[in-house]
Amino acid sequence: MAREDDQESADLARERELEWQQIVENFGERAVLDPEDVAPVEPEPVGFEREDDDEPSAGDQVPLDEEFVPPTPPPLPRPPLDRLLAWCGVFGVPALVLVCIVAGISVPSWFGLLLAAAFVGGFGYLVMKMSDEPRDPWDDGAVL
Template sequence: MTPQSDEDEVWRQIVASFNETAEDASAEQPWPDRENVTEEPDAGEDDGATGDAAPGDGIRDEDGTGDGTGEMRASAPADDHYIPPAPPPLPHGDTLSRLSWLALFGGPAYLLLAALLQWPMDGWIVFAAVAAFIAGFVILVVRMGDGPPADSGWDDGAVV
């Protein structure tokens, strides 16, 4: 038999079994009892409990031992969730930073608004808007401060 005929035979078998369903080997295996999670009868109701259960209540170890009830809790109580602390207030920028942001967004915003409303735009107005955009961008980039701190000394470590 040639390799081509073997390949043709394999393709015929694949095409012949295209619409057949696959056998599920796991269908005969029962679900292990240790994987079953049982809910308490009133798990969905809020009974005002504070969730002051003893450590290990309703939880079984890996080897199947636990508190002896044979049940696991489905989920934590609804009122037992994490509440993050309030974020710190945003820092107030200095006047130059605020003016730079205003120029960065204000110049193009004015040009867009003037074009949409068909305001007459003199050459000096367009120049001022473009210059404000460029100046705001340059000032913000220069003030980024992405260099090493001034007190870091002569050895920065490995700089790539």
């Protein structure tokens, strides 16, 4: 709020108030244009058209025998059998339990305990096999 003794801030406040009053008074009114003032707009062509006198450049056509063919990727690495069984326990057991629940299959209690032991054992084995040494702070995990 402007002080009475500060003349510039009082003038500025009055100007702002007048501007807001004009905005509020003109709110909702639309400008009416005469039809003569509006020029018709022709749509521009969307695609690129090449003129007939242009010759194709060397980069436009690539011979088929010179196309890049990527090398075949190496096969996926296979984990050792112990880690593979641990991962199957961690991911396979919940998937099997979910399928049994959705299908409405009830399993014996000893089988449920065996599944729980497989999950906990697989998770514990993977945690046990983790490295205790800290990683290099500049190592982002990328292998080239």
